Amino acid sequence: MGVTKKYWTGLDELHGTEGYKESVQNEFTAETQAASEFLAEESLDETSTPRRDFLKFMGFSVTAATLAACEAPVIKSIPYINRPAEIVPGIANYYASTYYDGNDYGNILVKTREGRPIFIKPNKDFGEGGLNARINSSVISLYDEERLRGPQMGDAAKTWSQVDSAIAGELASASNIKILSSTIISPTAKKAVSEFAAKHNAELIQYDAVSYSGLKKANNGIIPKYDFSKARTIVSIAADFIGTWLTSNVFQTQYTKRRQPEGSWMSQHYQFETNMSLTGSNADYRALIKPSDEGKIAAAIYETLTGGTADTFEKAIQDNLDKAVAKLRENKDKGASLVVTGSNDSNVQKIVAEINKVLGNEGVTVDSSQGINFFQGDDTKVTNLVKEMNSGKVGALIVMGVNPAYSLANAEEFVSGLAKVKTSISLNKYADETGSKCKYMCPDNHFLESWNDFSPYEGRTDISQPAINKLWSTRPAQESLLKWADNDMSWYNYLRTNYNSSYSEATKHFDDSWNKAVMTGVWAGASMELSNNSGTESTSEGEETVSVNNISAALVAAKGAKTGDWEIKLYEKIGMGAGDHANNPFLQELPDPMTKVTWDNYITMAPSDMRELGIGDHIYLGQRTFAIKANVTVNGKTVNLPIMPQPGQASKTIGIAVGYGRGAGDELIGRAAYQTGEYGDYLNAGTDENAVRTPIGANVFGFVSSVAGDSVYSNIATLELTEEEYKIASTQMHSTVMGRDSIVKETVLAQFEKEKNKPKGMSTYNVMPGLVVHEDTNNDGVLDGRDKSHVRNFDLWEAHSVEQVGHRWGMSIDLGSCNGCSACVTACHIENNVPVVGKDEVHRHRDMHWMRIDRYYSSEIKSINDTETIEEKGLGVIGAYADMENPEDNPQTVHMPMMCQHCNHAPCETVCPVAATTHSNEGLNQMTYNRCIGTRYCANNCPYKVRRFNWFNYQAYKKFKHINVSQQEYGRMVLNPDVTVRSRGVMEKCSLCVQRIQSGKLEAKKASTPVPDGSIQTACAEACPANAITFGDLNDKKSVVTQLSADNRAYGALEEIGVQPNIYYQTIVRNTEA
């Protein structure tokens, strides 16, 4: 080898002295540190610091920073040893897979870069339905550092062979072994469980955190398959089928197919509910009922339809009920309506099932012959199990994918029973509420590390494949069970063998159909039977699944539901679901679609009730107006939560979300699952030796009542106000559009039908904003105020050619289709590395959301011209404006996705002193972070308020250490390498996923073709399960977005101010009378 030159900066380095080695570790020299300590001295905080000192320090810091910045860091480049053929560094690979966690199910495509999964999007070619926010943000949980990294016995880490031999010994001598699992829909997993059960004479008990056992009982042990796309009239009694009920992501796609007025028909949706649910906010007619009325409404519908005498209700409800029944009658025997209820009371479900039969929906919109395989949990069996455990009769308990110590109504009894079980094994991924109390913890792989197969219903089998090698020493739960059943086969081989009996590891026979199944995510061969033969027959006191057969008994029972002074309705939130996602900071920070509150759960209450209780001052929550906390007592259990005003909440009822209060015993369930304070430390933690982290919100699973053995999510409550105030972090404080009709435009179906053929801007519901001109534009021969020209024709600047020059990227958002489900919000944030900022920062209005969904309620005074109502209320002009901010008691709701509108005449661009935000010739309002100096003029000048100022170094500042994924060693692997991680002091906003536009154009150039319409999709458009967002090139005359932009319903938000946005909205058309 030739002479190797060595450079050194001093003799210390040359000789490698200890002092030098130490100094290498410190980026800044001791002097710099001393100075920073000095600067941090408290005396300097006083205002008496002389100006000269300030200048001195400033000079010093500038010099120090310059010197420190001059040193270029050495970065290593490490190629593979042998590059896998499918990986090209810099190019993403997509793998078809399936998401199932016991609650949500979705066909997904996993985007990986250099082997790391970084994004989840719907498998639109082969999957059914879209994805919700919970599924598309689940990629974060793969990198959660609090996941168990290997098997444990108590707190002690063990090897797999150690736990295996210990468990094998204990299982051999145990009697009455139980497996408590979430609903298993994997045919092969079921087989593995049966093998284990046969070997050890064990019984499988399936348990769902949120139970549907009442629904199952009412339909002869089957959960029917519903089809919302065929129903002309939809009546939902408290079923949140768009947000969380059953397979809501599939229902949402079906539902929105029939919510477009351009189709041959548009469905009409009636909702009877207590809380303001996402589904209710999209309904055409919505009535407020108490939870105890759910059965009565169902009974009334049934009795009216069958000619019986029905109960009557107060007028508001009765009107809606009459209309709904009339519509149902219209569609009777056509299989064109659908009635569902979210109640888990088997009697109510029975009535609804009968209604659907009476209406002739069976076989069209309801298929209860086959049903779906989800939610097969049996509440009665679980109750019996807890009893058995407490009586010491259970020898061994294996917990698999469920967390009963958190989610059972009688969790305390479960915990005390668990202590009496000699051998308790948890296969959960975390040392969660249940796992940490088990003797053994044998962690399962994350779903992105696992093979699996799923049968959502008979006739369909989906395949799940790993997108990454397992990060830690975990093992598939199925493989653990097989191992303990003396089957040493690996889980993958077992799965392959199940599909191809000729498969063996030695021959490695790969057949085409398997590869195709892995490629598409769907098994095309003979579908796998999901055997219900799981182990030995129930050994408990012969309580077979009871099905309700007697409709008259059901009617009596439903009408006799208990009522109370205050009734409570429990619900699941869009973000948290049943609580599995407590560790996901993206979901914690996802604003609730209705209340827009982040990082919390709370009591929802009608504003009128709050006034009555004397806390009317706390209806308008803001930065300085805090919520009042109250104690809610149900079943002898009390929780203390803040009260959130919720227009549309039924009077004398309250709603609280389940899924919060995870980790009350300071379990290791993920760092983001706990409340953090102003400087990023956990609340309470560190105050004394025994301090534990404070969970977010409170657990209300204990409030679940039991009706005929089934968990029912409503109850009678007592409410007691406290003096305590509480900060709530909400991203939207105002409630209504305040009469600014040009933001949201809406009309009713009949009106739309009349005017749908008029050109854009000429219909009464979509008036073109124009300015009066001295030209006879309307050709009436007179120059007057009616001669108007479209505001787009006016320019302050020289015309900038946009039409037909290159590309002009644009978007159309159908407000009629948008349900507000917020899947786009999480998808956008993960795609664009948008930082999570935590509750305290959201409370200061420093949330970083590039995409938000504005939710507007209607108010009684629609506009200032509504003189009739104003007079009726006796209000002046000022009073009218103030009153316009008040939503109605039962308002209509609009969900409006709002992000940078990429104005062609952008007000932000003209005020930037450093030209950091400029207009591209492709119509994008581009943001150049490296040029931005953070004056924030642009944000002030933005009419849509979509620009976000990056206040902190979120990647390093301690305030975000527990919640921001980029501060975690593994968590930062989820960052998108094609998007800059912005630094402190710059403005940021939606870029219309410019990284995707650039790569899409590059692909077209490489393929030597024009960019095909639809080949470039923004993250939000791709994620939308309702297909409400369309992205494309407005200069491509054939593109869908061009057609939509010229549509009768198309308008630009606040178009009259002349900013010429490239984002179009489609007017909402409601299927109501007026």
Add this chain to the structure above:
Amino acid sequence: MKSGNNPLPKVQNQRSKSYKLLSFFAIVFLSLQTFATIHEGGDYDAGESVFNNNCATCHSLDGSVLAAPSLKGVSGRWEGKDELINTWIKNPKKAFATGDAYVVGMANKWTPQFGWMQNQAVNDEDINNVLTYVSEYVPPVVVSSAGEKDWYNATPEEAGADNPIFWYLILTVIFAIIAVAASGAGRAIGSSIQERETGDGIAHTSYGDRVKSWLWDNKAFASILTFVIVIFFLIPWGYNLGMAINIMEGHMPEQPIAFNHKLHAGKNGINCEYCHNSASKSKHAGLPEPMLCMNCHKGVKKGHNDEMTAEIQKIYDYVGFDPEAGTYIADYDQQPITWNKVHNLPDHVYFNHSQHVNVAGLACQQCHGPVDQDYMLGKVATSEEIMKLAEEDVTIISLEKDVLTMGWCIECHNKAGISVMNTENGYYQEIHDRLIETDLGKRDLKKYLEDNVITVKELGGWECSKCHY
């Protein structure tokens, strides 16, 4: 784990002078020995060129085995078989078919390991020249290791003390001392003169006070002077100083393997994309993985000298290859090669190789300079190198700005043209078709074509979000 039974040759770092001297004499002595040669009178230089182009990859001249037996002493071994060796070189299997005992023996010895030699497209004269070259070949005498450095170290020379600023500073200090001394002397003289005349010396004032009073007396001059100094010296100086931060032209950090681009890309003519094979597909050009190196180096085990052989051995150490047995070592703990990244684009800059290599069709040399002619390890060229290259090659755009600065990028985007008018690329064709559809578009196109070229800039190549997002 490296297996113990594999004595991998150690990298030789030093050789004693006496050893070098000894080997020098040995080589001279050996080469002077006369072999009875089968071919004589060929052209030595022509033979060298044919040998280097056709033979050198597999055959050595020093007795070592690369991918075939060494040609050292070949004339002696084939003595009296002039025809046969010509046949063998042109068509080995034909020569084998003659059944000549030497040929058969040699083929049986070498073909199992290396396979048959390719039929060489050479004529008898070439063969004669090569054999002359082989017989008369004298290995270059390595006088000192400094001479070898050229192959390995293209590190730019450091700026020495010949920096003019250094001399200006020294002059300034000397002048300052003289000025102060002169002023002190002048003052002393003035004071004594005054003292003699009036009996009182000049009132004692400090230099500072005197400067102040002088400045006060010459306000206009002082302000103009300050203004001139600030505008014409301080500001440009500070600006240049600032702009020079982090410009690292010609930066070449030490690398784990002294890979030689001049040899591989230049002399051996290996296509750049053979190793950097994602350059036309991805944003990254891609670093070759050691197993890609092994495609060739499974056969090519020896370099032109010991140092190069030692570098090749490093690849074997990474992947666990036993060059003598010609097999991979079982259960070897293979290690990736940890290269030091030469250039780091900041996070907020997006650069895509495939856009430039595949779509624009730029030569690698446009940015990487004379990789194949001049240097060892990869890097972006210096601006001098690019400008020099542009003089020789019309396809290279001459760029004056410091490389890897934004000015450099946009300079090129301002000069480089796009062929929109032809139908080669359907994408650009579509853009062109749209442009001529409207009057405004036609106006724009006319403006673009004023200089007869549509530049990248005119199609938006200067826009921020092309590279910053």
